[in-house]
Amino acid sequence: MLVLVAERLGLPLSQVYRVATFYNALSLQPKGKHLIHVCTGTACHVRGSARVLDRIKMELGIDVGEMTGDRLFSLETVNCLGACALGPIVVIRNEYHGQMTPAKVKSTVKKYRKETSSKRHEKD
Ligand code: FES
Numbered sequence: 385m386l387v388l389v390a391e392r393l394g395l396p397l398s399q400v401y402r403v404a405t406f407y408n409a410l411s412l413q414p415k416g417k418h419l420i421h422v423c424t425g426t427a428c429h430v431r432g433s434a435r436v437l438d439r440i441k442m443e444l445g446i447d448v449g450e451m452t453g454d455r456l457f458s459l460e461t462v463n464c465l466g467a468c469a470l471g472p473i474v475v476i477r478n479e480y481h482g483q484m485t486p487a488k489v490k491s492t493v494k495k496y497r498k499e500t501s502s503k504r505h506e507k508d
Contacts, residue, residue, distance in 0.1 A: 386400050386401055386404060386412075413449070413451070414451060414455070415451060415458045416451045416452055416455050416456050416457040416458035417455060417456050417457070417500060418456055418457050418458075418476055418477050418496050418500070419457075419458050419460065419476070419477065420440060420444075420457055420458065420459050420460065420474060420475070420476050421460050421461070421462045421465070421474070421475040421476075422436060422437045422440060422459070422460075422461050422462070422472075422473075422474050423461070423462050423463070423464060423465050423471060423472060423473040423474070423475075424437065424461045424462070424463065425462070425463045425464035425465070425468065425471075426464075427464070427468035427469075427471045428464075428468070428471035428472040428473055429472075431471045431472050432472055432485070432486075433471065433472035433473075433484075435486050436472050436474060436484050436485065436486055436489065437461065438486070439486035439489040439490075440459060440474070440489050440493070441459065443489050443490055443493050444457050444459060444493065446458075446459055447459070448460060448461050456496070456497065456500060457493070457496075462475075465480070467480060467482065470482030470483060471483070472484045472485075474492070476492070476496060477496070
């Protein structure tokens, strides 16, 4: 894909690659339907975001930067989402889940799985 973009723009491939890998909004890896961002900024960290992140990794069976085999979830970390008072914060599909705890992870992930499953059934 990058080669095609470079050819169409008449730019060196290295320049296209540099832009594609610089911005967080762009990715060379496919993303899951639900992108999960766990804030690991200072305020969230002191309130336990590392334990929340570990629980999410365990629940999904993936590490940061990876996507689940069913392509439903991708997991990423961010440094601060600007809502420090609500930390630890987890954002899934642009929905903020404040004061997240490891105990809430399973039900939160289940909610998105169920939502996706019911939408698939509606299409059938
Ligand atoms: S440190 Fe997590 S929202 Fe600011």
